[in-house]
Amino acid sequence: MEKPKKVKIEEMTTKEIEKSIKNGVETAIIMVGSTEQHGPHLPTATDALIGEILGEKIARKTNALMAPTIQVGCSDHHMDFKGTITIKPHTLMELIKDYCTSLANHGFKNIAIISTHGGNCAPVTTIAPEISKKLDGTKIIPLSSFEKHIKVWNDSTKNHGIKPGDINHAGAAETSILLSEHPELIKKQNIKKGYTGEINSSTIFTEGLKAYTKTGVLGNPEKATKKIGEKIIKDTVNYFAKEIQKQTK
Numbered sequence: 001m002e003k004p005k006k007v008k009i010e011e012m013t014t015k016e017i018e019k020s021i022k023n024g025v026e027t028a029i030i031m032v033g034s035t036e037q038h039g040p041h042l043p044t045a046t047d048a049l050i051g052e053i054l055g056e057k058i059a060r061k062t063n064a065l066m067a068p069t070i071q072v073g074c075s076d077h078h079m080d081f082k083g084t085i086t087i088k089p090h091t092l093m094e095l096i097k098d099y100c101t102s103l104a105n106h107g108f109k110n111i112a113i114i115s116t117h118g119g120n121c122a123p124v125t126t127i128a129p130e131i132s133k134k135l136d137g138t139k140i141i142p143l144s145s146f147e148k149h150i151k152v153w154n155d156s157t158k159n160h161g162i163k164p165g166d167i168n169h170a171g172a173a174e175t176s177i178l179l180s181e182h183p184e185l186i187k188k189q190n191i192k193k194g195y196t197g198e199i200n201s202s203t204i205f206t207e208g209l210k211a212y213t214k215t216g217v218l219g220n221p222e223k224a225t226k227k228i229g230e231k232i233i234k235d236t237v238n239y240f241a242k243e244i245q246k247q248t249k
């Protein structure tokens with residue numbers, strides 16, 4: 001059986017990347033994850049792993065290459081929980097700027113930036129126009145709206161007994177995705193319903209998750225299944241691939 005085409009820049013040689021660009025690959029994708037607590041059942045790399053899972057599939061669908069996933073993000077609101085590593089919004093914005101400058105240098109005409117962590121969305125959206133201005137001739141496509149991302153997940157799961165409050169952080173959606181792709185990293189005996197009530201989007205950032213949940217879980221991971229995970233992945237990949245295709249036409 002033929003091996004699937006490589007799309008991850010860090011797994012390719014410089015010659016392979018050069019050939020891809022020569023053969024018409026014009027788009028690069030940057031996934032922005034985090035290293036932060038995801039309750040007592042999911043690993044701290046959850047957002048970065050989801051970035052890896054989605055990014056590779058999106059790249060395949062859009063004839064793009066994928067830059068190394070950014071493993072850390074803006075996670076101040078998770079710092080009450082051990083293991084969280086947070087960087088300042090400014091640091092993240094500078095890092096993304098440098099990623100884009102490097103990729104533009106190699107001839108990528110379009111760069112899509114997708115965050116799999118809510119805390120990164122504002123920095124990504126803020127810095128994108130500045131990068132666009134600096135890199136004349138390169139289209140910067142920020143696809144990092146937390147609301148849109150959550151809407152895709154809500155739409156994907158609503159017919160599967162999952163309510164919007166079940167999803168959020170380390171809840172039914174993220175747990176389902178890892179159940180389908182990395183079950184070995186889940187502490188299944190620790191899966192327990194977290195806070196599923198209303199969340200004030202400003203207090204969550206000023207007071208942190210501790211204001212809502214002792215375990216770090218917002219949502220209900222008890223509803224997670226491998227099958228739902230497969231569906232969420234498929235729908236999310238389709239959504240982002242369509243957006244990229246629309247904006248690179």
Ligand SMILES: [Zn+2]
Pocket residue numbers: 038046047116117169170174
């Ligand atoms: Zn997460």
